[in-house]
Structures are given as C-alpha cells and as structure tokens.
Amino acid sequence: MNKLSWFNVVSLTLGFAFLYIPMIILIIFSFNESKLVTVWAGFSTKWYGELMQNEAFLNAAWVTVKVAVFSSTIATVLGTMAAYVLVRGGRFLGRTLFSGMIYAPLVMPEVITGLSLLLLFIGIGLDRGVLTIVLAHTTFSMCYVSVVVSSRLVTFDRSLEEAALDLGCSAAEAFRLVTLPIIAPAVISGWLLAFTLSLDDLVIASFTSGPSATTLPIKIFSAVRLGVSPEINALSTLMIAVVTVGVITASLVSKRATLRQKQDEQAAAREA
Amino acid sequence: MNTSVFAPWEDPNAKPLISFRNVTKRFGSFTAIDNLSLDIFEKEFFALLGPSGCGKTTMMRMLAGFETVTEGTIELAGQDIAAVPPNKRAVNMMFQSYALFPHLSVWENIAFGLRRDKMPKQDLEARVEEMLKLTRLEKFARRKPHQISGGQRQRVALARSLAKAPKLLLLDEPLGALDKKLRQDTQFELMDIQESTGTTFVIVTHDQEEAMTVASRVAVMDEGLLKQVATPDRIYETPNSVYVADFIGDVNIIQGRTTTANEGTYRVDWAEGQAALNATSATEFSNDQTCHLAIRPEKITITADRPENADNVVQGKVHDIAYLGNLSTYYVELSNGTMIKAQAANTRRISRRSFTWEDPVWLSWTATAGVLLAN
Numbered sequence: 222m223n224k225l226s227w228f229n230v231v232s233l234t235l236g237f238a239f240l241y242i243p244m245i246i247l248i249i250f251s252f253n254e255s256k257l258v259t260v261w262a263g264f265s266t267k268w269y270g271e272l273m274q275n276e277a278f279l280n281a282a283w284v285t286v287k288v289a290v291f292s293s294t295i296a297t298v299l300g301t302m303a304a305y306v307l308v309r310g311g312r313f314l315g316r317t318l319f320s321g322m323i324y325a326p327l328v329m330p331e332v333i334t335g336l337s338l339l340l341l342f343i344g345i346g347l348d349r350g351v352l353t354i355v356l357a358h359t360t361f362s363m364c365y366v367s368v369v370v371s372s373r374l375v376t377f378d379r380s381l382e383e384a385a386l387d388l389g390c391s392a393a394e395a396f397r398l399v400t401l402p403i404i405a406p407a408v409i410s411g412w413l414l415a416f417t418l419s420l421d422d423l424v425i426a427s428f429t430s431g432p433s434a435t436t437l438p439i440k441i442f443s444a445v446r447l448g449v450s451p452e453i454n455a456l457s458t459l460m461i462a463v464v465t466v467g468v469i470t471a472s473l474v475s476k477r478a479t480l481r482q483k484q485d486e487q488a489a490a491r492e493a
Numbered sequence: 494m495n496t497s498v499f500a501p502w503e504d505p506n507a508k509p510l511i512s513f514r515n516v517t518k519r520f521g522s523f524t525a526i527d528n529l530s531l532d533i534f535e536k537e538f539f540a541l542l543g544p545s546g547c548g549k550t551t552m553m554r555m556l557a558g559f560e561t562v563t564e565g566t567i568e569l570a571g572q573d574i575a576a577v578p579p580n581k582r583a584v585n586m587m588f589q590s591y592a593l594f595p596h597l598s599v600w601e602n603i604a605f606g607l608r609r610d611k612m613p614k615q616d617l618e619a620r621v622e623e624m625l626k627l628t629r630l631e632k633f634a635r636r637k638p639h640q641i642s643g644g645q646r647q648r649v650a651l652a653r654s655l656a657k658a659p660k661l662l663l664l665d666e667p668l669g670a671l672d673k674k675l676r677q678d679t680q681f682e683l684m685d686i687q688e689s690t691g692t693t694f695v696i697v698t699h700d701q702e703e704a705m706t707v708a709s710r711v712a713v714m715d716e717g718l719l720k721q722v723a724t725p726d727r728i729y730e731t732p733n734s735v736y737v738a739d740f741i742g743d744v745n746i747i748q749g750r751t752t753t754a755n756e757g758t759y760r761v762d763w764a765e766g767q768a769a770l771n772a773t774s775a776t777e778f779s780n781d782q783t784c785h786l787a788i789r790p791e792k793i794t795i796t797a798d799r800p801e802n803a804d805n806v807v808q809g810k811v812h813d814i815a816y817l818g819n820l821s822t823y824y825v826e827l828s829n830g831t832m833i834k835a836q837a838a839n840t841r842r843i844s845r846r847s848f849t850w851e852d853p854v855w856l857s858w859t860a861t862a863g864v865l866l867a868n
Contacts, residue, residue: 383559384592386579388657389609398605402596485640 244461251454258449268455278456281440284351285420288436292358293415299359300366300415301408305396307367308374326364334361335428342429349431357429358419365418366411373407406475413471417464500724501534502710508571510535510661510693511556516565518551518717525551527717528565538687538694540708542701544740548717549697553663556695557586570660580609585659589666591650593638599649600625600634606657624652627686644675651683655690664696668703680706701741705729713737729789735866738787743822745793745833747786751778751865758860761786764829771804774865788863790836795823796855797847803857809833810853816843825856 225233251269255262272278307320326334338357347353381403385395401408423438430439437456444453501507509532518526525548533539541549554560555567558579566573574582585606593602603624607617625631628648633641638649647667654662667683668676684707687694698704704711705725713720713728713736721728721737732738735746747770749763759778760769763786772786800806812832813824816839823835835856839846848854 378590378592380588380590380592381594383557383579384586384588384594384653385605386559387557387584387586388606388653389580391580394609399594403594482639485637489636489639489641489645 247454248458248461251451251458253451253454256451258451258454268451269459272452272455272459275452278437278440278452281435281437284354284434285437288351288354288358288426289416289419291355292362292419293412295355295359296363296366296415297408297412300363300411301370303363304367304371304374305400308371323364323367326361327368331361331422331424335425338425339428348433349429350433353429353431354426354434354436357425358415358422361422361425362415362418365414366408369411369414370404370407373404377404413467499536499709501537502532507534509533509568510537510570511695512568513552514566514568516555516567517563518548518555518560519563525717526555529717529719530565531712531719531722533693533695535693536691538684538696538707538709540704540711541695541697541714542704542711542740543699543714545699546716547714549699549714550665552714553586553665553695553697556661557584557663558582583660584663585654585657585661586663587650587654587665587667589669591638591646591670593646593649593653595638597637598634599630599636599638599641602638602649603653603656605653610657620656624656627655627689628652643670644679647671647679651686655686655692658690659692661693661695664694666698667696668700669698676703677706683707705741713740715740731864732787732866734868735785735787738864738866743790743834743836745788745790747788747831749784749786751782751784752780753778759784759865761865764827764831767807767827767829771860772863772865773860776865776867778865778867782867785866785868786863787866788858790822790834791820792862793833793835793856793858795825795835795837795848796857797852799855800857804860806855806857807833808853808855811848811850814850823854825854 250258250261252264252266253261254265254267303323307316307323310316335357338353338360342349342353342356377400381399382395385399386392390398421438422436423442426436427439427442430436437460441453441456444450511531511533513529513531516526516529517524527548529552541552543549551560555562556569558574558577562575566575568574569582569584594605597605600621604617604621607620612620622631625634628651630645630648630652633645633649638646641649647670651667664683668679671679680703683694687707696704696707705728708725710722711725711728712722715736720740721733723731728737729741732741738744739746747761747763749761749770752760752762752769754760754771757775758771758773761772761784762769770786778784794800794803799808807827809825809827811823812826815822815824819839820836821839823837825833825835827833833856
C-alpha cells in the first residue's frame with residue numbers, strides 16, 4: 222500500500238470535513254443539557270426522552286414511514302414494468318419519445334412537479350392527505366426505479382429468457398421464474414432508492430399534504446422556523462443513525478455476496 | 494435390426510423429420526436465408542457449418558421459434574410449425590452461452606422444463622437423476638451454475654435441454670467456450686449421448702473439424718445459401734465448388750483449361766512452360782473450359798528424387814515448412830511462382846529428413862487425387 226502524500230491527506234481531510242462537520246455538530250448538540258442550541262452546558266440525553274413524548278412528531282414519523290413504504294412499493298412495480306417494456310419491447314412507435322419522457326421527471330424542478338400535482342388533486346377534488354402524498358411520491362420516484370432497473374436489464378443475457386420459453390414457459394412465467402429473480406437486486410435497490418427519496422422529500426410533500434397528514438420533514442421544517450430546539454437535533458440524529466445503519470448493512474451484505482461468489486468460482490476452477 | 498449404414502437421405506421413401514421448403518428470411522432489406530430447401534431425418538446428427546453471418550444461427554432460431562419465416566414453410570414431423578410458439582414446440586435448444594439459470598441449482602435447472610409440464614413428482618425426480626447420470630453430474634446436483642467449471646456447465650446445459658426428451662435438439666456452438674482438449678473429449682461424449690438417446694441433433698458451428706467429427710451430414714452455408722449438403726467424407730473428398738473445397742480443410746486450387754483426353758479423364762493446361770496435368774472427373778467438361786483443380790495437401794507426395802510412373806509431376810523448391818509434430822506441411826514454390834502445399838507424415842526423426850528449406854523437390858499425385866471444379 223502506498224503511503225499517502227501530504228497533498229492527499231489534506232484533500233481527504235478537507236473533503237470529509239466539508240461533508241461531515243455540519244452533521245457532527247448537530248449530533249453533538251443533540252446531547253446538550255442546555256435549551257440553547259449554541260451553548261454547551263454538559264452531556265444529557267433528556268431531549269431524546271422528550272422527543273418520545275412528543276405526539277406530533279411521532280405521528281408525523283408514522284405518516285412518513287407509511288407513505289414511504291406504499292409509494293416506493295407502487296413505484297417499484299410501475300417502474301420495473303416501464304423499464305421492462307422500454308428495454309425489451311423492441312421498436313415500437315414512439316419508443317424514443319417514451320424513454321425520454323420517463324427520464325424527464327428526474328430533471329424537472331420539484332416545485333413544478335409539486336405544483337402540477339396539487340392542481341391535479343384540486344381539479345379532481347381529491348382531499349389532500351396520506352393518499353395524495355403517496356400518489357405524488359410514486360409519480361416522481363418511479364422514474365428513478367425505472368432507471369435503476371433498466372440499466373440492469375440492458376446487461377441481462379436475453380438467451381436466459383429464450384431458454385425459459387424454450388423449456389415451456391409462457392412469457393409471463395419466464396418473467397416470474399427467471400427474469401425477476403435474477404434482476405431482484407436491482408429491483409430491491411430501486412425500492413430502497415424510492416423509499417429514501419420519499420423519506421427525504423420536503424418540497425413535493427408540502428404541496429400535496431393536508432392538515433390531516435404531515436410528514437416528518439415538513440414537521441421539522443415548520444418547527445425550525447419557530448427556532449431550532451435541541452429536540453429537533455435529537456430527532457435528526459436518530460434519522461442519521463437509521464440511515465447509517467441501513468447503508469452499512471446494505472454494503473456489508475453485498476460485499477459478503479461478492480466475496481462468496483468469488484470463492485465459489487475459485488473452488489470450481491480448482492476442481493475443473 | 495438391420496446392420497446397413499445409416500443413410501435415410503438416400504432412401505426416397507424416408508420421411509424427413511424437418512423440412513425447410515423454399516424458406517426465405519429477411520431482416521429489413523438484408524436477406525439472411527435465401528429460398529432454401531432442406532430435409533433433415535430422424536436420428537440424424539446434422540451440422541450447419543459456415544462462417545459467421547452465413548445464416549446458420551438464423552436457421553436454428555427459426556427451428557426453435559425465436560424467429561419467424563418470411564416466406565416458405567418449415568415442417569416438423571409433417572406439420573407446419575410457423576404458428577407454434579417456442580414453448581409449445583417439441584424442440585429444445587442448447588444455447589451458446591449455455592443460458593443456465595444462475596439462481597437455480599444444477600438439479601433445479603434440469604428439472605425446470607419438466608416442472609413446466611407438470612410432471613408428477615416421482616417421475617420428475619427419476620428423470621432428473623437419469624439426466625444427471627447420463628451427463629456424469631451426480632456429484633454437482635446441489636451446486637449453483639457459478640460453482641462448477643465450464644465443462645460441467647456445458648453438460649448441465651445439455652442435460653437440461655435433453656430432459657424433456659425433445660424430438661429435435663438444437664445445439665448452438667455447443668463447444669465453443671471449451672478449450673481444445675476438453676472440446677475433443679466432449680465431441681465424443683455428444684456423439685455417444687446422441688446415439689444412446691436416439692434424438693435428432695442439429696448443431697451449428699463454424700469449426701469444420703467439429704462438424705466433420707460429430708455429424709452424419711454436414712451442410713456448408715454461405716450468405717444464406719446451402720453450398721453443399723453431404724456426409725463429412727463426401728464434403729471433404731468431393732466438394733462441389735471451390736468455396737466448399739476451400740472452407741473445409743486445406744486445399745491447393747490450380748486454375749486451368751480442360752482438354753478431353755479420354756472418357757472421364759482430362760488434361761488441364763494451367764501455366765506456360767509446365768506440362769498439362771491429368772485429372773479424372775465424374776462431371777463433364779468441354780474443351781477449353783475454365784476449371785479449378787482442387788487437391789488436398791496430404792494427397793501430394795513430396796520426394797527428393799523424381800518419381801517414376803506418376804500421373805502428375807512438378808518440380809519446385811521448399812519455401813517454408815510448417816512443423817506440426819506428427820505432420821509437416823511443405824510450402825513448395827514452383828519455377829513460375831505458384832505455391833503448392835504438400836503434407837507428409839513425419840515417420841522419421843526430423844534430423845533424418847532428406848530435404849529442407851531451399852532444397853529442390855518433386856511433387857507428384859495421381860489423376861484421381863484431385864477434384865475438377867467448374868466454379
């Protein structure tokens with residue numbers, strides 16, 4: 222292993238400092254005894270305790286999770302279907318237009334997406350609540366799913382599907398028994414991406430949420446406008462913890478799978 | 494059981510298992526298969542041979558049902574199969590990439606097709622075990638495809654495609670991914686399995702040696718046309734065109750003009766200052782017709798002294814020697830610059846060979862050694 226030069230050390234430090242100092246400060250102050258956010262008065266976990274008593278936050282957290290689960294699931298189904306047709310459908314009239322259109326929401330400003338959804342919901346007389354947020358989140362996250370899944374499908378060996386047909390599968394069976402299990406990792410990461418996007422979203426949710434349902438980002442944002450409280454710091458720290466655990470688990474699992482595959486292949490090569 | 498040679502293609506009453514009738518396949522403006530007719534019989538091991546892009550894979554994919562026919566019909570056991578989707582055809586295919594399902598074990602891969610047929614559990618298990626035994630894979634039944642070697646994967650693919658006992662098995666470059674030694678062993682294994690199961694095999698390959706080894710008949714294809722369909726020895730010994738002669742094995746092609754000498758024998762004038770060559774031919778040539786004399790290198794004798802009583806003798810000097818261990822190929826340059834390849838078995842140690850680079854040598858061959866071709 223090469224020793225790091227001083228230049229590399231400095232760039233590494235600067236880069237990571239830039240990324241993580243704000244979060245570290247937030248975590249440190251979530252354990253602050255004092256109610257004043259910027260003055261350190263000793264270690265305490267009391268804000269975590271208070272957070273657990275706060276009905277409004279807990280409700281918002283529950284709504285957020287519900288919305289994320291439903292919207293990412295629907296988005297995964299729709300996004301996978303769209304990706305499959307666009308990659309496998311061959312040439313049909315308007316294919317280029319469709320594949321362009323599916324990626325358009327990726328670059329569309331969120332404000333516009335939010336506003337147009339709001340107008341739609343008002344237009345059809347749908348009361349804003351959990352349902353409208355789910356619909357809105359499905360709309361913008363399905364194109365992310367479709368991007369992830371179609372990039373996997375492009376490298377998918379078509380002869381696997383042909384083999385399934387050849388062995389007696391109908392097209393639907395071939396998809397269910399062969400294609401889906403093989404592209405499952407991409408579908409799952411698409412789901413996780415959609416889930417995270419839904420958890421994070423503030424702009425679109427604020428357009429489509431109503432008095433009956435508020436998501437956590439909206440709650441935090443409106444609370445901060447009245448002044449940052451240590452309670453918010455505690456809540457944010459918890460969210461960081463959840464995300465960190467998730468990311469680390471995911472990377473460990475995939476690393477172990479790659480390692481095992483490598484070992485298996487080496488074992489096979491030795492025996493050959 | 495009669496012991497006569499297996500040759501249903503010579504029996505006018507034999508019913509073909511597959512017949513292509515004036516089949517044309519176009520992809521846009523490109524014609525992949527051009528008005529082609531061909532009969533393949535039951536229990537045949539039929540090889541489609543040709544360079545890449547000659548249409549051999551298209552033929553196979555039309556049989557499997559992955560491509561539709563533009564014009565003409567393909568019949569399987571007397572039935573037009575145009576409207577039958579791939580999953581309803583009694584045809585199975587072994588893919589070039591093997592296309593093993595990576596998420597299923599070897600056992601489940603082989604059972605896959607049987608499960609689609611809703612075969613009862615006991616029969617299914619017995620059939621899978623039978624296939625594992627046939628392909629000597631019992632030890633690897635629980636492994637996943639990435640846990641076995643390339644040769645084993647090839648056998649899994651074969652077992653999976655044979656499990657449903659298809660009327661016809663299609664093999665797309667089945668040995669292409671194996672190294673040479675393994676490929677040779679596997680060729681004989683394939684022949685054994687073909688014989689013991691009695692399945693009709695159609696194999697696609699660009700490897701002429703492979704086609705010659707395994708097949709009962711070989712079809713040489715070029716640009717969507719069948720150039721010649723015959724048994725391997727006839728393809729090699731009596732090619733019907735320069736293309737076939739040149740594609741299969743090594744050959745010397747000498748262009749010249751014919752003069753009839755006797756019934757069935759011709760004199761070929763081929764170069765200024767060189768004696769005319771004698772050759773026999775079953776097909777007729779008129780006087781002064783352009784012809785190509787095709788002679789295999791191993792049918793030319795190379796000697797240091799002028800042989801007596803040879804039908805054809807030419808002199809040259811050794812330009813190059815390709816030493817192959819058991820054989821050597823001599824590139825002999827004639828006085829007019831023509832290069833002739835002659836092959837001889839290295840029956841003596843190489844140090845005792847009576848000629849080497851730049852030595853003058855005599856090449857000789859009989860009148861029946863070569864084939865006269867019109868084009």
